[in-house]
Amino acid sequence: MTPEQFIATWKDNPLTEKGGAQAHFEDLCTILKVEPPRLYGEYCYEQDLKKMHGGNGFADVWKRGCFAWENKGPDKDLGPALMQLKNYAGALDNPPVLVVCNRERIEIHPCFTGYPSTSLIIQLDDIGQPENLQILRWLFSSETIHKLRPHKSNAAITTEAAGQFAVVAENMRSRGVDSQQVAHFLIQCIFCMYAEDEGLLHEGPSEETHIFTSILKSARDDTERARKRINALFSAMQQGGAYGNDDIAWFNGGLFKVIDIPPLHSDDLATLRAAAENLDWRAIDPTIFGTLFERGLNPKARAPLGAHYTDVETILKLIRPLIVEPLSAEWAEIKPLLQDVRARTETLQAQGKKLTKTVKDAHKAAMSAFLSYLERLKNFRVLDPACGSGNFLYLAMHALKDLEHAAQVDAELLGFGRQIGIESGPANILGLEINEYAAELARVTVWIGDIQWSQRNGQPIARNPILRSLDGISHRDALIDEGGGRAQWPAAEVIVGNPPFLGDRKMIRELGENYTKTLRKLYDGQVPGGADLVCYWFHKAREQILAGQAQRAGLVSTNSIRGGANRKVLDAITEDLAIFNAWGDEDWINDGAAVRVSLVTFSVEPPNGEVWLDGQQVGRINADLTATADAADQLDLTKAARLSENEGTSFIGTQKNGPFDIHGSTARAWLSVPNPNGRPNSDIVRPWANGMDITRRPSDTWVIDFDKISEEDASLYEKPFEHVVEHVKPTRVHLRRDWHRIHWWCHGDPRPAMKRNLKNLTRCILSPRVSKHRIFAWFSSATIPDSAVVAIARSDDTTFGILHSRFHELWSLGLCTFLGVGNDPRYTPSSTFETFPFPAGLTPADTKGQPVAEGNLLLPPVTVEHLPTALNIASAAQRLTSLRENWLNPAEWVERVPEVVEGYPDRIIAKPEHAAELKKRTLTNLYNTRPAWLDNAHKALDKAVAEAYGWKDYTPEMSDEEILRRLLTLNLERSKPAAE
Known part of the structure; x- marks a missing residue:
C-alpha cells in the first residue's frame, strides 16, 4: 500500500x-x-x-x-x-x-x-x-x-522567562517604583501569560484566545493605553466577567484582589510582549521559576539568572522519605485487600456462582479502607515554615496528587470504580514566609503547579474559581510573632523546607541588632547563642513533633550543623527523636552561590522502621550525621567529651580585624629604624602565617601586633604606628563593637593566652584550621599565627608525631565541621584537639614544660616509663619532617639567608633557575600525590604511635571504624571522673 x-x-x-x-x-x-x-x-x-x-x-x-x-x-x-x-x-x-x-x-x-x-x-x-x-x-x-523530544527544555524556557522579567523588574526599580508593587504586578503578568497559553483565560468560545498578548501588541508604545487595558483585564479576572467581547473566567484566589499597575515605559511593554509572544508559558517549570524570578526581583541577589538552582531530584531526597515512602507503605497494606476481593470475585464468576456474603463483606471492608486512604491524603498537611517561592510545597503537593492518582487507578483496575476527581491539592500545603512577594510567588507557584499536574494527568481543572484560596501560605515571621513572643506554627503531618542560611556572626548585620537579641533571648537555653539561624527551625520542628503537632520533619542546613554550637540542636533531636534519613554532604545553591548542605529527616520513630544515610541503610544515625551499621553499636563520636589533660595547649591565632599585615621588605626596613623609647620594632613587628603559608609556599608576610599596649606606648614605635593610623584606623573607628572601635591600633583579638604559652618555646606546631589535608608544620614561636591557623604550644617531636599520625587525623575528621564549596574539614581546639585521647603518659598535661634534647631530637619531659615510646615516635616524626623539608626545599635549589633578627629562622630564597619549579613544591601538592616515600614515613610513624597506645595488633589494614571505636573508648574512660 x-x-x-x-x-x-x-x-x-x-x-x-x-x-x-x-x-x-x-x-x-x-x-x-x-x-x-x-x-x-x-x-x-x-x-x-x-x-x-x-x-x-x-x-x-x-x-x-x-x-x-x-x-x-x-x-x-x-x-x-x-x-x-x-x-x-x-x-x-x-x-x-x-x-x-x-x-x-x-x-x-x-x-x-x-x-x-x-x-x-x-x-x-x-x-x-x-x-x-x-x-x-x-x-x-x-x-x-x-x-x-522538543529542542528546548522546560528549564531553558523557564530560565529565559525569568531573565526577561528580571529586566523589567530592574528597569522599574531604577525608576523608583516600589519593589513590592513591581513584584505584585509582574507575578500577575506571569499568571496571565500562563493562563492564556493554557487556554484558561477566556470562558467559553472566543475568537481571541491570547487576550493578554493582544493587549501588549495592540498598545505598541502607548503605555497609558496598555496600563488601562491590563487594569481592565485584571479586574475581569478578579470577579469573572466581560472584557470587550470576551467572557473572562473567574480566577479569585487573592492574586487579583489588589490591582495596582505601576507606570509603564515602552521598554517594559516591549519586553513583556516578547515574553508573551515567544515563550510557551505552559512549559514553565515552577520548581525553578520561583527561585530564578525571586532573584530577579531581589536587588540583593545578584547571582547570574539561570546559572544555579536546586534540582528537583535533590529536593525529593526529603520529599520521598517524609511523604512518598510512608504513604506508599500505607497503600501497600490496603491494596492486597482489594486484590483479594477481585481474585475471589473472579473465581466465583468463573464458576457461575453468585457473590457470597463473605465476599460482599470483604468488598465493603476493602472499599472502606480505600476511601479512608483517600480521605487520609485529602487531609494530609505539609508545612514549609520558610517556604520562599514555594518549591518544596509544589513538590510536596505533586507527591500527594501522584499518590492519590496511583491509588485511584489501582482501585479502578481492581474493579472498585473510579472516584470523582483528585481531591488532594493546594489545600494540603501550608507555608510561612517573611518576605511578602515571595509568599505571593509561592501561591502562584502552587496554583500553576496544580493546573499543570491536572493537564498532564488528564484531570479536570478546578473552576469557579480557578484559583482556590491559599490562606495556608502566610506572610509572617516563623520565629518571632507580632507581639515579640515565640511564633506558633500550624499543625501538620510533615514539616519540610529550606530555612535561611545565615551564620551566627552575620545575624546582627542581616537581621538587625534588636531582632537578633530578641531571638536569642526567646530561645535561650534551647538554641545556643553561637548557632546559625537555620538551627532555630530545627529546634522548633523538634518541639512540634514532641507536642504532637507534627509526625516528622525534614530540613536543609549548611553542613556545619554537624559540629560546633550548631550540632546542639541535632544532639537534642537524637536525644528525644530519631534521625531516620539524612544526606550529610550535598551540593546546594543558596542565593545563586554553591554551598554544601546536610539534609536531615527526623521523627519519633523511623516511619517504615528503616534508617538511611547517604543512600545506604544503616543501624543508627548520630547527631554528627555519621552512622553505625548496628543500632546498638556505640561508635557515636558526638559522645566524645573535652579532656582536662588537653587544656591550654591549642589556640586559634590572632584575629586582626584590619590591614595590619605588611610585606617582609617593609618589615626588615623598619627593624633597623630606632624609636624614641629605645626599643626595637621587632617588639611589635613579627613574621605572620596564615593557612596558605602552611599548605603552600611562605608568603613573606609580617604583621604589626601591639598586643594590648596603650595608644601612647604604641605611638612610640613610630613607623609601625604611622602605618596603622593611615591604614587600620579608618576601618575601625565606625565599628559597632567597643573594643574594635576604641582600641583601633590593636588586633581585634590578640590572643594573649596563646602568646603566654608560646613565649618560652623556640618553635611551635601550626596547622591550618580549614584544609583538604590535616597538615602540621613547624614554625618559629616568633611567628604570629593568623585566626585561620591553630597553634599547638609544644616544641617536642613526640607531640608533633602523635598529631600527624593516622589516629589523630581520623579523630579530627570525625569530630570536625566542614566549610566551603570544597567541603574541607575544619580543625578547632575545642572539638578536635581537646577531645583527642593522646597515648597514656604522652598527653599534653604530661608533655608540659621544657623539652629534653636527645641528639637531634626534642623529647617531652615524660616519665622514664614512657620515654622509650616517646623516643620512637620522635624519631619517626623527625624523619618525616626531614624528608618533607628536603622535598620542599632541595639544597641545590635554594639559598638560606639569615634573618635580620637574631633567633628568627633563615629566609629561604629560590635560585633563579629553579624558582618556577620550587613554586610547585607545596605540602598540598605533596599530600595530593602522596609518593611512596611519604606514605612509608607515615606508616612508620603510625606504627610507633600505635605501640604507645599498646595496640600490638595494629596494622595499616585496621579499619577506620575500629580505630575510632578504640579512641572513643579511651575518651569516655578519661572523661568519666570530670563528668562525675
Whole structure:
C-alpha cells in the first residue's frame, strides 16, 4: 500500500470507530514499513492490555517505551481521547509519546520528562509527505523516539522567562517604583501569560484566545493605553466577567484582589510582549521559576539568572522519605485487600456462582479502607515554615496528587470504580514566609503547579474559581510573632523546607541588632547563642513533633550543623527523636552561590522502621550525621567529651580585624629604624602565617601586633604606628563593637593566652584550621599565627608525631565541621584537639614544660616509663619532617639567608633557575600525590604511635571504624571522673 492508496482508503471511510481502528493502524504500519502489533506484553492492541492490567485497555495500541495510541471515529473531538491517555499513562508505564487519531488527523503529543508537550499534527491528506512519514516511523523505535523530544527544555524556557522579567523588574526599580508593587504586578503578568497559553483565560468560545498578548501588541508604545487595558483585564479576572467581547473566567484566589499597575515605559511593554509572544508559558517549570524570578526581583541577589538552582531530584531526597515512602507503605497494606476481593470475585464468576456474603463483606471492608486512604491524603498537611517561592510545597503537593492518582487507578483496575476527581491539592500545603512577594510567588507557584499536574494527568481543572484560596501560605515571621513572643506554627503531618542560611556572626548585620537579641533571648537555653539561624527551625520542628503537632520533619542546613554550637540542636533531636534519613554532604545553591548542605529527616520513630544515610541503610544515625551499621553499636563520636589533660595547649591565632599585615621588605626596613623609647620594632613587628603559608609556599608576610599596649606606648614605635593610623584606623573607628572601635591600633583579638604559652618555646606546631589535608608544620614561636591557623604550644617531636599520625587525623575528621564549596574539614581546639585521647603518659598535661634534647631530637619531659615510646615516635616524626623539608626545599635549589633578627629562622630564597619549579613544591601538592616515600614515613610513624597506645595488633589494614571505636573508648574512660 502506498501513501496515496492509504489516503484514498481512509478518506470518508464509513467504518465505525471500533470497526476501523485496527484496520486503520494495520494499514498505517504497512505504509511505514513497520511491524504491526503482535507481541503480547510489549507491543499490543487493547485486548492484550486488558489481559495485562485486568481492567480496561486504556489505549487502542501500546508499545513499551514508545507510545500509547487512542483512536476515535471520524470528526470526533480528540481532546477527551488525549485526556484518557494522560489519565492512565501511569498504568501504561508512562510512554514518552501519546498519540490520538480520528483518521482525518494524527496528533502526536511528546511527554518527555522536563520538556514541553509541543504537539505535532499530521493531516490525512499530508501523510505521504516524507517528513511526516519520518516522524511517524520515529514513533516505533525506542532508539528513535527521542527525536520527537522538543529542542528546548522546560528549564531553558523557564530560565529565559525569568531573565526577561528580571529586566523589567530592574528597569522599574531604577525608576523608583516600589519593589513590592513591581513584584505584585509582574507575578500577575506571569499568571496571565500562563493562563492564556493554557487556554484558561477566556470562558467559553472566543475568537481571541491570547487576550493578554493582544493587549501588549495592540498598545505598541502607548503605555497609558496598555496600563488601562491590563487594569481592565485584571479586574475581569478578579470577579469573572466581560472584557470587550470576551467572557473572562473567574480566577479569585487573592492574586487579583489588589490591582495596582505601576507606570509603564515602552521598554517594559516591549519586553513583556516578547515574553508573551515567544515563550510557551505552559512549559514553565515552577520548581525553578520561583527561585530564578525571586532573584530577579531581589536587588540583593545578584547571582547570574539561570546559572544555579536546586534540582528537583535533590529536593525529593526529603520529599520521598517524609511523604512518598510512608504513604506508599500505607497503600501497600490496603491494596492486597482489594486484590483479594477481585481474585475471589473472579473465581466465583468463573464458576457461575453468585457473590457470597463473605465476599460482599470483604468488598465493603476493602472499599472502606480505600476511601479512608483517600480521605487520609485529602487531609494530609505539609508545612514549609520558610517556604520562599514555594518549591518544596509544589513538590510536596505533586507527591500527594501522584499518590492519590496511583491509588485511584489501582482501585479502578481492581474493579472498585473510579472516584470523582483528585481531591488532594493546594489545600494540603501550608507555608510561612517573611518576605511578602515571595509568599505571593509561592501561591502562584502552587496554583500553576496544580493546573499543570491536572493537564498532564488528564484531570479536570478546578473552576469557579480557578484559583482556590491559599490562606495556608502566610506572610509572617516563623520565629518571632507580632507581639515579640515565640511564633506558633500550624499543625501538620510533615514539616519540610529550606530555612535561611545565615551564620551566627552575620545575624546582627542581616537581621538587625534588636531582632537578633530578641531571638536569642526567646530561645535561650534551647538554641545556643553561637548557632546559625537555620538551627532555630530545627529546634522548633523538634518541639512540634514532641507536642504532637507534627509526625516528622525534614530540613536543609549548611553542613556545619554537624559540629560546633550548631550540632546542639541535632544532639537534642537524637536525644528525644530519631534521625531516620539524612544526606550529610550535598551540593546546594543558596542565593545563586554553591554551598554544601546536610539534609536531615527526623521523627519519633523511623516511619517504615528503616534508617538511611547517604543512600545506604544503616543501624543508627548520630547527631554528627555519621552512622553505625548496628543500632546498638556505640561508635557515636558526638559522645566524645573535652579532656582536662588537653587544656591550654591549642589556640586559634590572632584575629586582626584590619590591614595590619605588611610585606617582609617593609618589615626588615623598619627593624633597623630606632624609636624614641629605645626599643626595637621587632617588639611589635613579627613574621605572620596564615593557612596558605602552611599548605603552600611562605608568603613573606609580617604583621604589626601591639598586643594590648596603650595608644601612647604604641605611638612610640613610630613607623609601625604611622602605618596603622593611615591604614587600620579608618576601618575601625565606625565599628559597632567597643573594643574594635576604641582600641583601633590593636588586633581585634590578640590572643594573649596563646602568646603566654608560646613565649618560652623556640618553635611551635601550626596547622591550618580549614584544609583538604590535616597538615602540621613547624614554625618559629616568633611567628604570629593568623585566626585561620591553630597553634599547638609544644616544641617536642613526640607531640608533633602523635598529631600527624593516622589516629589523630581520623579523630579530627570525625569530630570536625566542614566549610566551603570544597567541603574541607575544619580543625578547632575545642572539638578536635581537646577531645583527642593522646597515648597514656604522652598527653599534653604530661608533655608540659621544657623539652629534653636527645641528639637531634626534642623529647617531652615524660616519665622514664614512657620515654622509650616517646623516643620512637620522635624519631619517626623527625624523619618525616626531614624528608618533607628536603622535598620542599632541595639544597641545590635554594639559598638560606639569615634573618635580620637574631633567633628568627633563615629566609629561604629560590635560585633563579629553579624558582618556577620550587613554586610547585607545596605540602598540598605533596599530600595530593602522596609518593611512596611519604606514605612509608607515615606508616612508620603510625606504627610507633600505635605501640604507645599498646595496640600490638595494629596494622595499616585496621579499619577506620575500629580505630575510632578504640579512641572513643579511651575518651569516655578519661572523661568519666570530670563528668562525675
